[in-house]
């Protein structure tokens with residue numbers, strides 16, 4: 001019996017969303033998911049922690065967010081969307097994640 005890891009399950013959810021939704025962050029080569037709903041876009045320069053979570057509708061937090069790449073919801077899409085055939089090995093991408101969760 002094959003037991004999928006959490007990363008494999010999350011990747012499968014993200015891939016299925018992209019397949020049914022069409023072009024979006026979930027299927028973009030620039031996106032690194034943090035869970036099945038949100039991830040960070042590595043296409044642009046890192047920003048302050050406050051700016052990082054603005055697209056998710058987070059206006060204030062009891063935690064101090066760290067600077068980094070902008071977080072986006074999986075359904076978002078912009079003009080920089082890219083899905084190259086060579087990057088379809090999502091398992092390799094998933095293996096590069098050190099955080100996850102479905």
Ligand code: SF4
Nearest residue numbers: 025028031041078080
């Ligand atoms: S669609 Fe745009 S915002 Fe989303 S991951 Fe790709 S480049 Fe970033």
